[in-house]
Amino acid sequence: MSEETDTLQDLADQKYKYGFVSEIESDFAPKGLNEDVIRFISAKKDEPDWLLQYRLDAYRRWLTLEEPTWAKLDYPKIDFQDAYYYAAPKSDSDKPKSIDDVDPELLRVYEKLGIPLHEQEVLAGVEQRKVAVDAVFDSVSVVTTFKEELGKVGVIFCPISEALKTHPELVKQYLGTVVPASDNFYATLNAAVFSEGSFVYIPPGVRCPMELSTYFRINAAKSGQFERTLIIADKGSYVSYLEGCTAPQRDENQLHAAVVELIAMEDAEIKYSTVQNWYPGDENGKGGIYNFVTKRGDCRGDRSKISWTQVETGSAITWKYPSCVLRGDNSVGEFYSIAIANNYQQADTGTKMLHLGKNTSSRIISKGISAGKAQNTYRGLVSIHAKADGARNFTQCDSLLLGDQCGAHTVPYIQSRNPKAILEHEATTSKISDDQLFYCLSRGIPTEEAVALIVNGFCREVLQQLPMEFAVEAQKLVGISLEGSVG
C-alpha cells in the first residue's frame, strides 16, 4: 500500500455551509405524539373531517407497527416521543398573502440559501430559465412563486394544505392511492402527522412551462419534518419537479419522514429530481438528519413515464427507495441515483421497479460513493409480474470507494414470474487509484479538486439527467461533500 492510499484515510473537517441556525420564533405542537397532537395539527391546518379521520386511522395502525430493521443501518433506537411534530414560524399564523407580508427574517434565510423567492428577481435574470418555488420551513409553506402564471395554463402548484381548501376533490381522489397509509412504518407515521408539502396538478395535454421546485428547510430544534408531496400529471402532460433540502447543524439527530406520491396518466411524463443535502452530522458522527422517506410513482396510464433522479449527499441516515409501479402498458420507469456517504454517514438506498403492464421497461443507474467510515448500500427490487409480457429492465450499480475504512454493498432483488422478461444487471466496485490521482496532480490539479473531478466523472451519467441549472450546483455539491476525505 502506498502513501497516497494512507492519505485517503485522513479525514479532515467537512464543511456544511447550510448549517446555520435562524432565530425564528416558532409555534410548536406539544412535544411527543398522541391523538391530541394529531388533532392539533389537523386543526392548525383547518382540515376537513375525512382527513382528520385518515390521520387518526393511520396513527392507530402505526401504534401496532414495528420499525423496519432489514436495512444495513446502525443507529440507536429513536424515541418518537422526544420530538415536536409540528413547528411553524409564529409570523405565519397571520397567513401572509404575498411575499411582502412574509417575515423578513425568513426571507433572509432563503436568501442565504440561494433560493429565489422574489418573482421579479428571477425574471430579472435573463439567461436563467424560470423556476417556480414552494418554500417549506419546518411544518409550513412560506411562499409559493409564479402561482398566477402557472394558473393561466391550468397548472396547480401550491402547498398541500392550500390544495385541501381550493381543490379538495383532487386531493381526496389521489391522496394515499400510491403510498397507502398502511404502507410501512414511516409512511404510516407520515400519514398521521404530515404537515406540509407541495401539491401539483398538470391538466391534460399541458407541458408545464417552467421547472417546479420545493425547497425544504428544517430549522427548529428537536423537530421533525413530515412533508407530503402529491403530483398528478394528467393525460399527455409533462412536468419536471425538483426538491432540495437543508437543515441547521445541530448536535442531536432530527427525524425527516416524508412521503411523495406521483401519478402519471396516459402518455404523461413526470421527471422528479432531488438534491438532498440535509445536515449529515459532524466528522465524528454526531448529529445529522435521520432521513426515512417513502417515494413512489404510479405509471397509471399506458405509455406513461416516471423518472427519478436523486443526488443524496446529506443526512446521517438515509433510508429511501424511490419506486415505480409500471401499471400501464408500455410505461417506463427510470431511477438515476448518486449517493455519497462520508465520515460516519450511512445510506441504504435504491429503488423498486414493479412491472405489471405489458412491454414495460425500466432502467436503474446507481452510483454509490463511500468515504471515511461510511457505509453505502444499494438495495433494489425488480419485480416482473406474470402478465408483464415483453418487460425489460437494465440495472447498473457502480460503487466507488475512497480509502479503506468505508463500505459499499449492493443488494439486488430480482423476481420474475414471466419467462419472457429480459433483465440485465451489471455491478462494479472500484477505488480511485493512486495512479489516477498522481496523474491529475502531475498536471497541476490539487488533490481535492482531482477527487472531485474523478468522482464527478464517475457520476456523469446521473448528473446528465438533472435539469441544467441544478446539474452545475450538484457537481459542486459532490466536490464539497467529499472535502476532507482525502489528505
Add this chain to the structure above:
Amino acid sequence: MLEIKDLHVNVFGKEILKGLSLTVPPGEVHAIMGPNGAGKSTTSYTLAGRAGYEVTGGEIDFYGEDVTALSPEERAAKGIFLAFQYPMEIPGVSTMNFLKTAMNAQAKLRNEPELDAAQFLRTVRAAAKELNISEDMLKRPLNVGFSGGEKKRNETLQMALLKPKLAILDEMDSGLDIDALKLVAEGVNKLRAPDRSFLVITHYQRLLDYIVPDVIHILAGGKIVMSGDKSLALQLEENGYDAVINKAA
C-alpha cells in the same frame, strides 16, 4: 535549467537511486538510457514528485530553486511536466474538461488569470489541429478506449497546452508501432524551443532516431555511469548494455 545533485531515492524502503547527478540546460534534449531495473521510472516519478519516492539525500534544483520538497502540483505549476509511459484513464471526464481543469489549476497556482471559455476553446483547437487530434477525441472521456498512439498524442497535446519548461518523456515509445511513433515524435519536435528542455527516458535507441538528443546518459545501478553524444545510442544498440557499461567501469 534542471540540476540533479547526488540524488538518493528509496522506494518501499529500498534504495533505487544511489547518487544520481545530471544537468540539463535550457533548450537541450537529454536522453537517459539504461537496462531494466536501472532506476529510469524512479527518476521520472521522483522528478515529478510522486508520493512514495522518498528522497534520502541530494537535491533537485530547477532554475535555481530547490524543488525537492514541493508537491507534484507545485512542480507542475513551476513548469515540470511528465509524459506518462501509461497515461491514466479517467472515465466520465472528457479530455476537454480535463485540459481545462489542469490549465486553470496551474494558472491559479501561478496567480495568473484563468482562460475564459472562448479563449480556451480556441487554444485547444489550434493545438489539437497541429497534432492531428480530432474534435471527437477531445470529447471522449480522457484516455478511455484510446489506442496507444492516441494516448501518447494526448500526452503531447497536454504538453503543448501546459507549456512546461522541462518535459520528461517516460518511455514515450512503448506500445507504439512505427507510424504512431513517428507521429508522436513529430509532435514533440514541434515543441522544441530555446526555453524548453527535454529529458527523454527510454530503453531502446529507436525513439532517438526521431527525437534526436544533444546528450545521452546511461543509467545503471541508480547512477549515471556514462554520458556522451548521440553516437552512444548506436554503441548500445550494437554491443548491448552490459558490454558498454562494463567498459565504462
